[in-house]
Amino acid sequence: MDSKANPPAETSTKSITGAEIVIRCLNEEKVKFVFGYPGGAVLHIYDAIYKQNGFKHILVRHEQAAVHAADAFSRATGEVGVALVTSGPGATNAITGIATAYMDSIPLVVISGQVPVPAIGMDAFQEVDMVGVTRPCVKHNFLVKDVNDIASTIKKAFYIAKTGRPGPVVVDIPKDITAHIADFVYPKTVEMRSYSPVSKGHSGQIKKAVKLLLEAKRPMIYTGGGLVLGDGAEELIKLARALNYPVTNTLMGLGGYPATDKQYVGMLGMHGTYEANMAMQNCDVLLAVGARFDDRVIGNPKHFGGVKRTIIHIDVDPSSISKRVKVDVPIVGHVQSVLAEMNEILTQEKPKTNISDWWKQIGEWRLVHGGRYEQSSTVIKPQYVIEKLWEVTKGDAYVTSDVGQHQMWAAQYYKFDKPRRWINSGGLGTMGVGLPYAMGCQFADRNAQVACVTGEGSIQMNIQELSTCAQYHLPIKVILLNNRYLGMVRQWQEFFYEDRYSESYMDSLPDFVKLAESYGHVGMQITQPSDVEGALKEAFAKKDKFVFMDFITEQKENVFPMVENGKGLSEMELPKAKGAKQ
């Protein structure tokens, strides 16, 4: 936002409408983009938007996409994402976006219109109890019933969204409140007796943790989305290098540690690398940073707990600690500050044990699977597309994904060296996020390479956003791995339902090339493995064009390794020899 566009530091104005107050609040928060969709209950706010130039409003084609785009903007920049929707269906359309952000702890402020206060509870046109509906999937929410409360509520909303464990906050504002007049005063600070997030970790616990780490014989560092969101990557790299310990990232944590580094053992979990899962299972001291031991990460908690190891867990949210796995040394605090304090101690001390045997063991595990897949000269392998995407973009793109097999391949084969580059729905697993996520990333950085890795199932869940991309000239590259199946559903049906492919075939697909072209985008279809690299280069050379790349891939490729639901981390399925059936 251009600071000249706003009055200087002045934070009070006499007698303006509630709608204007909303705009002024967003300006005070230095919001650059508001993703939204107008409607009856927010008409006053949209009128105020028309008359301002502090932020840019991005008109999406469906409210779900507005929230996803705001969410991705936040993931890419670390700033609070903002979405604006109308009451009733506008608000309920936003729910999937809000729940997605909630599961991944993304700071958002979602402003929803509401019917006028006297109409609340009357089953008015486009009325829904937004505060009630969103309660289970927000960090907090507010219904503003007095124009004098708008500014303090929005101030609180931003504060709550971005502090502590971040999350989405909904502010529901009835239409009449946006028409009422009040003096605008934006509070400088927020004081809430009921909310005071911790930042610094307990020094005694931190010392204890470092001591344990230094004495470890088979150490392991496991980091999640919290490390990325807490901007702790730099401190973690320092710590890991000082110790020379192996590091694994969760799906949400990719990029938290450079994937091309020799200490990196890959992603862990259901589709993690063999070496990461084995090291996780067999380590004697585990440092968990901003991760939550969820079911897709450690598999069966009983199996995981069957091996004795000492666990140190750093997290800003006390409720994430000892939730699924008992922790020996809990450290509640901001990951960046806790890691910095650990690094401070490590300038004086060095590991007391030689862990070369442990590294040797990990080296052996690396060879077991090593991300191998069977290459083909006749049909495009999805993994190959991602490998080439990494090469062509020099590992420096923002990569968004939808949910399913393509998501796992993107996570496995694109080597993320920087945090905030891998943007996916890890917790809720929301199909349809890929394209709006790519929009959010492209707004975050207009010159960046943005790739949306998707499937033909997922992309159709928010395909209407091709129109938004055209309107704002977003040069996104869609990498569609088109296998004509809901691939992950099909894989599970192959493994666990004796090949009964119930409703997992995607029939009646559009001609994606023509579809893209109809919006004024570039469409490409790639069917030969030999064309993959050239096509990617051609697409990314079109720096100002949205390119939709329809890769016709192997239909029944499976994602490996795989830890079956309910199994332990070390009980991975690996691909059988050529031609063999699982």
Added chain:
Amino acid sequence: MKHIISLLMENESGALSRVAGLFSARGYNIESLTVAATEDPTLSRMTIVTTGSDDVIEQIIKQLNKLIDVVKVLDLNDGKHIERELMLVKVKASGVFKDEMKRMCDIFRGRIIDVADNSYTIELTGSCSKLDAFIEAIDKTAILETVRTGASGIGRGDRILKV
């Protein structure tokens, strides 16, 4: 194991639903829940009686603390405490029951607060288990209606839950 959790939260509309919603969403038990404003009208005091393993109770406390409107949470079972519940029981008071109910009421130190032609309404306060014991002790066929408030709890002596 049964735990009595006391909490102070902002006295705002929807506050109760946040707590109730948390318990149902995460599958925690609620045996009883009582809430009313405190001497400071901006604060509500809630007493929740729940059951669960130590791990579950730990999670409940953490999750309650995580609610933005919650100011303080205390597991009363962590120390000495007092619990009291109020029960109103309407019982048959005709024939053999007339004297029997009066006698049982006296034994449990209840009070008859309404007398009708064929029934008494007895007011009884005490710990949840005392109220249970009363119900156990009287003839089931005499009970016409019961209503209980759920427990309110407070720490003994210096244990004070205040902002």
